[in-house]
Amino acid sequence: MRKIINLNSDWKFLQQDEEQAMNKSYNDNGWEAVNVPHTWNAIDGANGLNYYKGACWYRKELFVDSLAKGNKVFIEFNGSNSITDVYVNGHHMGQHKGGYSTFRFDITEAVEFGCQNILSVKVDNTVVDDVYPQKADFTFYGGIYRDVNIIIVNPVHIDLTDYGSSGIYIVQEEISQEKASLLLKTRLVNSLEEERKVRIWANIVDAQGRVTAYAAKEVIIPTGETKVVTIPAIIENPTLWNGRKNPYLYEAKVSIQSFNDTIDEVSIPFGVRYFHVDPEKGFFLNGEHLPLNGVSRHQDRKDMGWAITEKEQDQDMELIKEIGATSIRLAHYQHNQYFYDLCDREGLVIWAEIPFISVMSTSELEGTNAKQQMIELIRQNFNHPSIIFWGIQNEIQIGGDRPEVRRLVKELNVLTKQEDPTRLSTMANVSFVSEKDEYNFITDIIGYNLYFGWYTGKPEDFAEWIDSYHKTNPKVALGISEYGVEGIVEYHNNDPKVRDYSEEYHALCHEKIWKIFENRPFLWGTYVWNMFDFGANIRDEGGVKGRNNKGLVTYDRKIKKDAFFMYKAHWSNEKFVHITSKRFVDRSDKSINLKIYSNCQEVTLYVNGKELESKVSDDKVFIYENIFLQEGINAIRAVSRQNEAIVEDTAFFNKVTEPNTSYEAPDEGKGEAAENWFQMPDFSEVEIEEIEITDDVYSTLCTFGDIVKNEEAKAVLRKYMGKLDEHPMFAMTLGMTVNQVASMAKEIYTEKMMYMLNKDLTRIKKS
Numbered sequence: 001m002r003k004i005i006n007l008n009s010d011w012k013f014l015q016q017d018e019e020q021a022m023n024k025s026y027n028d029n030g031w032e033a034v035n036v037p038h039t040w041n042a043i044d045g046a047n048g049l050n051y052y053k054g055a056c057w058y059r060k061e062l063f064v065d066s067l068a069k070g071n072k073v074f075i076e077f078n079g080s081n082s083i084t085d086v087y088v089n090g091h092h093m094g095q096h097k098g099g100y101s102t103f104r105f106d107i108t109e110a111v112e113f114g115c116q117n118i119l120s121v122k123v124d125n126t127v128v129d130d131v132y133p134q135k136a137d138f139t140f141y142g143g144i145y146r147d148v149n150i151i152i153v154n155p156v157h158i159d160l161t162d163y164g165s166s167g168i169y170i171v172q173e174e175i176s177q178e179k180a181s182l183l184l185k186t187r188l189v190n191s192l193e194e195e196r197k198v199r200i201w202a203n204i205v206d207a208q209g210r211v212t213a214y215a216a217k218e219v220i221i222p223t224g225e226t227k228v229v230t231i232p233a234i235i236e237n238p239t240l241w242n243g244r245k246n247p248y249l250y251e252a253k254v255s256i257q258s259f260n261d262t263i264d265e266v267s268i269p270f271g272v273r274y275f276h277v278d279p280e281k282g283f284f285l286n287g288e289h290l291p292l293n294g295v296s297r298h299q300d301r302k303d304m305g306w307a308i309t310e311k312e313q314d315q316d317m318e319l320i321k322e323i324g325a326t327s328i329r330l331a332h333y334q335h336n337q338y339f340y341d342l343c344d345r346e347g348l349v350i351w352a353e354i355p356f357i358s359v360m361s362t363s364e365l366e367g368t369n370a371k372q373q374m375i376e377l378i379r380q381n382f383n384h385p386s387i388i389f390w391g392i393q394n395e396i397q398i399g400g401d402r403p404e405v406r407r408l409v410k411e412l413n414v415l416t417k418q419e420d421p422t423r424l425s426t427m428a429n430v431s432f433v434s435e436k437d438e439y440n441f442i443t444d445i446i447g448y449n450l451y452f453g454w455y456t457g458k459p460e461d462f463a464e465w466i467d468s469y470h471k472t473n474p475k476v477a478l479g480i481s482e483y484g485v486e487g488i489v490e491y492h493n494n495d496p497k498v499r500d501y502s503e504e505y506h507a508l509c510h511e512k513i514w515k516i517f518e519n520r521p522f523l524w525g526t527y528v529w530n531m532f533d534f535g536a537n538i539r540d541e542g543g544v545k546g547r548n549n550k551g552l553v554t555y556d557r558k559i560k561k562d563a564f565f566m567y568k569a570h571w572s573n574e575k576f577v578h579i580t581s582k583r584f585v586d587r588s589d590k591s592i593n594l595k596i597y598s599n600c601q602e603v604t605l606y607v608n609g610k611e612l613e614s615k616v617s618d619d620k621v622f623i624y625e626n627i628f629l630q631e632g633i634n635a636i637r638a639v640s641r642q643n644e645a646i647v648e649d650t651a652f653f654n655k656v657t658e659p660n661t662s663y664e665a666p667d668e669g670k671g672e673a674a675e676n677w678f679q680m681p682d683f684s685e686v687e688i689e690e691i692e693i694t695d696d697v698y699s700t701l702c703t704f705g706d707i708v709k710n711e712e713a714k715a716v717l718r719k720y721m722g723k724l725d726e727h728p729m730f731a732m733t734l735g736m737t738v739n740q741v742a743s744m745a746k747e748i749y750t751e752k753m754m755y756m757l758n759k760d761l762t763r764i765k766k767s
Contacts (some may be wrong), residue, residue, distance in 0.1 A: 002157070002264055003068075005150040007035040007075075010060060015040050017055035017122075022087040024118045028059050037307035039081075039143035041125075045305050046139060046535030046555070048545025055124040058144055062088070066114030067658035068152045072191060073111050074160050076104045078337065079146030080123050081306070087120040097131045097369055099140070100334040100355065101376035102164035104151070130364040132373060133355040133400075135731065136332060137548065138298060139535040141305035144696025146336055154263040156196050156256060159187035159226055163372075164397045165379035170255055170420055171272045177286075180235040180272040182213075186254055187228050187471055190221035197221075201227055203253045206239070212250070240286050241385040244326060247347030269344060271385030277424065277445050277477040277524045285349070292349055292525030293571045294327035295320060295552070296482065298534035298626070299335055302556040305535065310338055312557075317342045318532060319553055323564060324571025329527040331483065332357050332394050334377045340522065341382060343386035351426065351481075351527070353391025359399035359735060360408065367408040370392060374412055378419040390416050390423055394481075395430040395449060397439070400735030406438070415440050428481035429763055431456075432736075432743045435472045445524055447481030452513075454485040454498060455580040456744050459512035466520055481515065482529040484550040485509045487561050492663040493585035494592070499672055501542035501549070501665040504581060507562040511621065528552060528567070538731075543666045565597040569620035577603055577638045579651040586660040587629055587653050596622040601646065608635055617716075629655040672747065680718055685754035691758050698752055698761040700742065705734035712765065719752065 012031035020026050031171040038058075044051040075086060081099025085092065088110035090324065096103040111117055125135060125142030151160060159167035171183040186201050186751035197220045204213040215231040239248040248271060255265040275285050283292050297316065301308050313336065320328060327349040330339070334352065341578045343350050354373040361367075361456070374392065379389055392412040396405055409427070415427045422445040433439050440446050448469075453459035462483075469478055487506025496505035510528070517526050536615060540546075547555060552564040566577035577598040596603055603622050608630065627636075636651045657764050693699045698706075698713045708714045708725050724730055733741055738757065742749030 001154075001262065002266070003152040005152070006150040006405045007060065007062070007150060011036060011038070011144075012059045013038065014057045016050065016057075017124075018057055021057040021059060022085075022090055022092070022120045024089045024124070026059075026120075031059065032119060034058075036147045036148055037143075037309065039141045039145045039307040041139065041143070041306040042303055042307060045130040045141050045537060046300070046302070048540055050535065051537050053123055053125050053127065053138065053142065054138070055126070056142065057120040058123065060119045062111075062117040062150070063115070064111050064113050064117065064150070069113040070155070071108075071152050072106065072155055072157065072160075074104045074110045074150055074151045074153070075107050075119070076102060076160075076164075077144065077146070078102050078148070079306070080121075080144045081125050081140060081142055083124045083126075083128070084144075085122040086123075089117050090120075094518055097194055098358075098373050099125070101373060102337070102380055103376075104164060106161065113423065129361045131330070131369050132361075133357045134161040134361055135359040136355065136357045137348040137732065138332070138536045139300070139305070139534050139546070141300065141307070141535070143305075143307060145306040145308075148696045154256075155191040156198060156221065156385070157189055157259070157264040158256065158266050159189045160252065161189075161378045162187055162705075163376045166266060166268060166383070168252070168268050168383070169379075170252055170268060170383050172272055172274075175238070175240070175272050175274040177240070178237060178303065178533045180238040182235070182272075184215060184231045184233055184252065184254065185228055186231070187226055188219065188221050188256065189226050190223060193223055194221050195220055198263070199257045200231065201255045201257060202231055204233055204235060205251050205253065207248060207250070212236075212238075221641040225362070235272065238272050241344075243285055243290055243349060244321075244347035247345055247386075249344060268383050269341070270383045273346065273385055275388055276508075277521075279477045280474050280522050282521050283349075283524045289521075290326060290349070291326055292327040293481075293567070294329055294349075294351075294525050294527040295323070295325045295531035296328050296329040296527045296529050297335075297531050298331060298333045299339075311618070313339050313342060315557055316532070317346060319557065319560075321346060321347065322572065322574070323531075323552070323568045324573070324628070325531075325567075326571070327351070327525055327527070329353075329391075329529075331530075334373070334380070337380070340381055340384045340386065343725070344384050348386055349388050350384070350386045351389040351391055351525075352377060352387050353394065356392065356396060356408075356412065357394040358396065358732065360396060360402065360405045363410075365404045367411065370408065370412060371415055374415055375419060378416065382420060388423060389426045389445070392416055392425060392427050392443065394428045396721035397433055398551045398732060398736055400705075400737075402735075409439070410442055426479070426481075432740045435469045440473060440476055443464075445477040445479065446525075447479040447525070449760070450480060451483060451485070451527075453509045456746065458498075459509050461514075462513055462516045464517070466523070470520075470522060479523055479525040479527075481527055483526070486542060486549045487542060487551075487563065488549050488553065488665065489561060489583050490662070491542065491665045492581060494589065497671045499665075499667055500670045501667060502663075503562050503583065507566055507580060511566050512561040515568060515619075520568070532557065541667075547727040562597070564658060566620070569597045569599045572599065575600055575640070575642050575645075575647050576763070577640050577647055577649045579636060579638050579649045582651040584663065585652065586652050586656045586663075588659045589629070589657050591626045591628045594627055594636065596624070596638050596649075597622040598622060598638075598640060601640065603638050603640045606635075606637040606639065629653060631655050636741050680731045681753075683750070683756065686752045686756060688752065688755045691755070691762060693758060693762055696766055698764045698766060699758050700738035702761070703735055703737050704730070704741070707738070707761070708734075710764065712764050713761060714755065716764070719760070
């Protein structure tokens, strides 16, 4: 029978490359003692410094019982970023490229049974041109950051070398309320020197442990071969996996029997469901419309990076459940199997994706690693009922409009549909992709990342953009794959505006955007960016280095921002009231306006023990105006009576004589919709004339990367935009034309700015 031994404890670690560390006789006495999950970037990965990227080594003693001799021995890594080389007793077992998926190596021949072995692992998070991601707005934490196991199996076993999969695929051929027709595809391996006749059994049990269906088949596996065995099974009158309403799971217990012995067995939880997306009506699960009120999630945590445990994943899930979300976009890479299991059990609809993001390699043009990661994602997660959408790219257009990028996106979609025709393919376009571009018609459904109200425009612009797109492409199912703004709970403003980084603007922006979304049910899904703040080392915004602060919850998961409760009021049935701006304690105004988020219909406000006013609201937002504050501390209490129960919230405000300057973000661009990396020149005297732009000169049709390669052209850029090429975020624009960036930031790239850039650039001949 299969035996799994966890190897998470008692490792030794060296944060540098050491070629001799692969050898069994190497002396590692001076190395640091660590346990897995582990990352060497837990601290420097999100503090704004140039975090360590390079090769590091792990070593561990490994004992394999002599009783295991004659069986096959595999080592399994559930996540190691990003290039991993594994050695046993000095023998190289293999290399895996990619930091997010499960991978295994057969170490049988290298293991010495009945004694200690030395396991040496080299892990390197250097960005190289044939491994994805190439560039992205998040930290690439290095290390063995998920579980490591030894798996001992019979020579005849369910395949362990199929791209890290379980070796079993439960294909949902036809699902209805009356019947679930399934195909169980099992990959059987015979590593014996003779053929072997076995019987494969599959018992399908319900949530109460009762057998609801079974199937069996006798097969002969030739020596040294892998054989795929397909067995049909039918569940009559199935209980459907129905999202958060009823995330019902069955279990397939698949075993291999030889005479009276069960020589291998694997149990696969699964759920049966059917779904579709209608371009006019949105997402449907089991024939019923289900609004996909979604959040996105990165997996890292403050002072832990990616090296999190089940405890942290459970906490993330509880927060997502509390807000009332029905869907999660697990961005921008494959997440832990444990979290996908949580999504199955809790009924969240999942968008799962690979890290083909921002930039395609300029030298490896076949996309070999992107395709490998796509196959791994699908095969390892094929049986999760929560996963409905496979994502093939995110903003890959940032790297420039290259024919090889378009070709690879199409090939990834074909590959995805070949691997799994039962689910929907999707992708997230960057905002400047035209609504008529072919990128809109490659995958089954489409998403757009839009940041009106932060990087460009105002929140209200969502309405015009969505309606225009839907009118142009009425047969395309559109979703909003990212939207959001920065919000730092230290900053507050009575008059919130873009780029003040205040908790008030963060909440107000989400409030306005959500009203637009909820009135457009044809959107198949919308995904807040992001559920949690996360590490993004290149960032330095609002006085916080190394972090993206767009989360509804802080990086350490200790504070739910006001916007969290805005969504909870709309999405959750759990009755509550929440007084906003509670961290805006010191108030210099004689009177204030107060906002409350609640899913109760009526809320009564008390100020310093006295009842002030009761308000009724159907839009989840309660505004109380001109609340007089007395000197010193003022106690505010909001109460709603729900039959016999009372829900309430309390806040305290301190009346002061002078404003508290610590509430002010250290940013000079408040009120400007896009991040300025430069001082705007004065174009008031500029008169626009017609300019002829030809292919042999520089212009705003060129990419920033091409412009800065030419010193004369780069000087023009600096003339009008300062040293923006030295800004850490500039690298994200290298493959984008000036026109493309301008379409996202029209407030900065005004007509006169573009005219002056072209006037000077077109004077410079290309080499």
